[in-house]
Amino acid sequence: MDVKELVTEVGRKAKEASRKLTYLSTDIKNKVLKDVAARLREERVFLQEENRKDLEAAREKGLSAALIDRLTLSDKVIEGMAQGLEEVAALPDPVGEVVKMWRRPNGLWVGRMRIPLGVIGMIYESRPNVTIDAAGLCFKSGNAVILRGGSEAINSNIALARIFQDALKAAGAPEASVQVIPITDRAAVNELLRLEEYVDLIIPRGGEGLIRFVTENSRIPVLKHYKGVCHVYVDRFANLEMARRICFNAKVQRPGVCNAMETMLVHKAIAQEFLPDMCEDFRAAGVEIRGCPKTKEIVPWVKEATENDWGEEFLDLILAVKVVDTMDEALSHIARYGSNHTESIVTEDYHRGLRFLREVDASVVMVNASTRFNDGGQLGLGAEIGISTTKLHAYGPMALEELTTLKFIVFGEGQIRE
Amino acid sequence: MDVKELVTEVGRKAKEASRKLTYLSTDIKNKVLKDVAARLREERVFLQEENRKDLEAAREKGLSAALIDRLTLSDKVIEGMAQGLEEVAALPDPVGEVVKMWRRPNGLWVGRMRIPLGVIGMIYESRPNVTIDAAGLCFKSGNAVILRGGSEAINSNIALARIFQDALKAAGAPEASVQVIPITDRAAVNELLRLEEYVDLIIPRGGEGLIRFVTENSRIPVLKHYKGVCHVYVDRFANLEMARRICFNAKVQRPGVCNAMETMLVHKAIAQEFLPDMCEDFRAAGVEIRGCPKTKEIVPWVKEATENDWGEEFLDLILAVKVVDTMDEALSHIARYGSNHTESIVTEDYHRGLRFLREVDASVVMVNASTRFNDGGQLGLGAEIGISTTKLHAYGPMALEELTTLKFIVFGEGQIRE
Incomplete structure (x- = not known):
């Protein structure tokens, strides 16, 4: 079977499974999730054996220690996946919720009912625990999922999906609800x-390169999680x-991580009082500060920022600092250099x-x-499959x-349109 | 200026306008909408002069009478646009609504606030009233809009946008909130x-060809309104x-229209009693019936359906009819041939x-x-910019x-993450 046939067959089976998943009861879904958790713990030895194949190949290829660490299914990682599934089982089932219902003058009852999207394709890099995390969330929300992890984790991912499928089979749920593309x-x-x-x-999860590749080549809608260039504005x-x-x-x-602050904006009226102590804290924590000329006037030891530092996602102990003349200037800076991820103001002023x-x-x-x-998790959603930085369908x-x-549901009693 | 520069400039101005639109007050938005309505009525003569240029060109090109009819800005069409804007002015402003708010254990208040999408590109065919309808809905919801109508309506569309922009200018709102691409x-x-x-x-509005072209060539998310192959299942x-x-x-x-029934499914247990009278009604109304073999057994005069008739959007007085053995067969038929648009069951049975x-x-x-x-309008939403038949972002x-x-909004009192 060639690649195209194989992937198409995976897709066809996922679609078929998704039809049944739409109305699978919450009880059965939760039972499967808890059963997968139990099986992950029971089959730890099998999982770690399969994982070892990936680790050996990774060492042969000379992958970095950090990457090998992310690839490892340690006891702790396995326990984390199992607990994650138990938490998802405890969350309310979104499917079937009628979020609104109203009556029309002609007596029609019109409602909006929550339904699964259908089939979700996840494309992600190295960490094999994403396989279980994503599968759990997709399954609970009634979606079939096709998982495409990094090639270096292929044996681990196949083993994890097999355990999920065993639990699906045992519960009489469609096995194709969770599939890993079995080739690299x-x-x-x-x-x-x-x-x-x-x-x-x-849904792509990974570096900017992966997300850009997926966006540019997909005929299917993509939920994008681009970079997080987050500002705090000290008013x-x-x-x-x-x-x-x-x-x-x-x-x-x-x-x-993507929700860390990358640029700090400071109002000029409090810059003199605020910056010296703040910068000392940062220096003590090993943060490199790249400041605008006004920042440097107040704290001469900071590095000078260049234009490239504004809007840069450092993902490291580096911080750009800019003194602004007005709140308007702060808002304009955020509009220009922010990445629509997370923005915060510190102020005591209500307006x-x-x-x-x-x-913002x-x-x-x-x-x-x-x-x-x-x-x-922090905002109270109970779980997370990614953070969208574009506005269609989901934001955040x-x-x-x-x-x-x-979808709209309509309860009629014989109404016709005049 | 070449085409690319011109369109890019339109886009840049729209984005700039959209930033201001985000927080334009409801009062000003409603004032503009009512003012545009008044101006449409006042400037009827000007509009019809501009429209005449399009009509003359259309006649020279030999467009059909039906197309020329759709292109005409009659008094009635102009009054319809004006009333449509007044209705949109009377609808609640969605922007700023906080649909949910909750408190976290650490005291953070987290809410979800409705905000505009930003800039919307409308690509549509012939009827110039779409220019005003779409502009009104986009403006009320705080979005800037770039309108690209059919080339045969270019003079009409430019004139309509000019009237909208006059009202925007008079109210001090950004003129680039509503722009027509001024070239064909x-x-x-x-x-x-x-x-x-x-x-x-x-958002493309038009025939299947237009929508397919847009979907295949767009780097921007597209809300698709594909065909409506609607079934009624008579249980x-x-x-x-x-x-x-x-x-x-x-x-x-x-x-x-897209929400008309194209295939009628009839349960075999009532087919003998139901079909003869029903088909007589259709015959009297000039409907051509294409029936499955069982339908033909009961009503011999109907045409025989071919495989192509299932899932066909006739958009005409033609109906495919199929007798099904079970409700399951009806559901499978709809899953296979339906277009995710509108499906209805007639039954007295609760379950x-x-x-x-x-x-379904x-x-x-x-x-x-x-x-x-x-x-x-019929379902009580007050207006409509299209019907989505795909699930991302909107369905229906x-x-x-x-x-x-x-977007998420967070009211904190100094919380930090442990």
């Missing part, structure tokens, strides 16, 4: 992106102690807080909180609801 | 579809009088009605009602809410 041939990705007949949505009316805490947390708590919430265009806009809260962290859509 | 060069469409930097959504437990009324209305009331609502995958699923109700009639998205 790169052409398989191209074929998957052309399966518009069978696949309803593509002239900020509580400076609070600002110091928030900015430090936003930059330092975990600098390598400026509300204005920031209203005017980002998936999460905050007043007096760390950007690090842009995360499905995507959880179970974002894997569904609303 | 076909290359302009290709350029528009590549403006992903400035345009957030493309064995149907009230046959009601079924006769509903099926007749669904086929005959306006056969040329079968609910099952149909749950299991279509943008509107009905029990005991005519398919002709799949329409934004799209009105003001569907031209928005939800």
Whole structure:
């Protein structure tokens, strides 16, 4: 069977499974999720054996220690996957929820009911636990999923999917609800992106290169998670102690992730009072600061920022700092250099807080909180399959609801249109 | 200026306008909409002069009488546009609505706020009133719009946009909120579809060819309105009088539109009783019936259906009829040949009605009602910019809410992530 036939067959089976998944009961779905969790724990030895094949190949290929670490299915990683599934089982089932219902003058009842999207294609890199995390969320929301992980994790991913399928089979649910593309041939990705007949949505997770490739080559809608260039704007009316805490947390708590602060904007009226101590905190934490000329005037030891530093996603202990003359300048800077991910203002002024919430265009806009809260779990969604930075369908962290859509349902009693 | 420069400039100006539109007050938006309505009535003579240029060119090119009719800005069409704008002014403003708000254990308040999508590109055919209808809905929902109508309506469309812009200017709102691409060069469409930097959504309205072209060539997300192959399934437990009324209305009331019935499915248990009278009604109304072999056994005078008739969008007084052995067969037929547009069951049986609502995958699923109700106005949305038959972002009639998205807003009091 050639690559195209193989991928098409995976798609066809996923579509068929998705029809049955649409009305699979919540009880059975939760039973499967808990059963997969139990089987992951029971079959740890089998999983780690399969994982070892990937690890050996990775070492032979000379992959970095960091990549090998991300690839490893340690006891802790397996337990994490199992617990994740149990948490998803405990979340409310979004499918079938009628979010609104109203009556028309002619007596028709019209409602909007939540239904699964259908078939979701996940394209991701190295970490094999994404296989289980994504499969759990897609399954709970009634979607079939086609998983295409990194080639270096192929044996691990196939083993994980087999365990999920065993649980599906045991519960009488369609096995093709969760499928891993069983080959590493790169052409398989191209074929998957052309399966518009069978696949309803593509979610890429990985570096900018992967996401750009998928977006440019897909005939299927793509939910994009581009970079996070997050700003904190310290307003002239900020509580400076609070600002110091928030900015430090936003930059330092975990600098390598998309919701970390990359640029700090500081109103000139409080720059002199705020910047020296703040910069000392950063220096003590090993943060390299690249400041605008005004920042350098106040804190001479910082590096000078270049134009390239604005809008840069450092993903590291590096921070760009700019002093702004007005709140308008801060808003313009964010509009120009931000990536619609997460933006926060620190202020005690009621009107400026509300204005920031209203005017800033980002998936999460905050007043007096760390950007690090842009995360499905932290915001209370219970889980997360990605963060959308484009506005169609979903904007911000995507959880179970974002894997569904609303159809109209109509209860009539013989109405016809005049 | 070449085509690319011109279209890019239109896009850039639209993006700039959209930033201001995001927080334009409802009062000003409504004032503009009512002012445009007044100006359309006042400038009727000017509009009809511009329209005459298009009509003369159309006659010279030998366009059909039907096309020329659709192109004409009659007094009635102008009054219709004006009233449409007044109705949109009376609808609630979706922007700024907070649809949900909750509190996290750490005290953060998290909400989801409705915001405009940004810039919408409308690509449509002949009828110039779409220019005003679409502009009104996009403007009310806080989006800038770039309009690309049919080349045969170019003078009319430019004149209509000018009137809208006059009203925008008078109210101090950004004129570039509503722009018509002022050239008929076909290359302009290709350029528009590549403006992903400035345009957030493309909505094509027109025949299948246009929609396919746009989908295949766009780098920007597209909301697709494909064909409507709508079924009515007359169940064995149907009230046959009601079924006769509903099926007749669904086929005959306006056969040329997407929510008209194209195939009628009839349960075998009531086929003998139902079909003869029903087919007589259709014959009297001039409907050509193409029946399956069992239909022909009962009503010998009908034409024999071929495989091509299932799933065909006739848009005419033609109907395919199939007798099914079971409800399962009806559901399978709809899953195979339906177009996810509108599907209806006629039944008195409670469980079968609910099952149909749950299991059928279509943008509107009905029990005991005519398919002709799949329409934004009829379902109570107040207006409609199209009907989406794909599930991403919107499924079914799209009105003001569907031209928005939800961002997260967070009210904090200094929270940081541990």
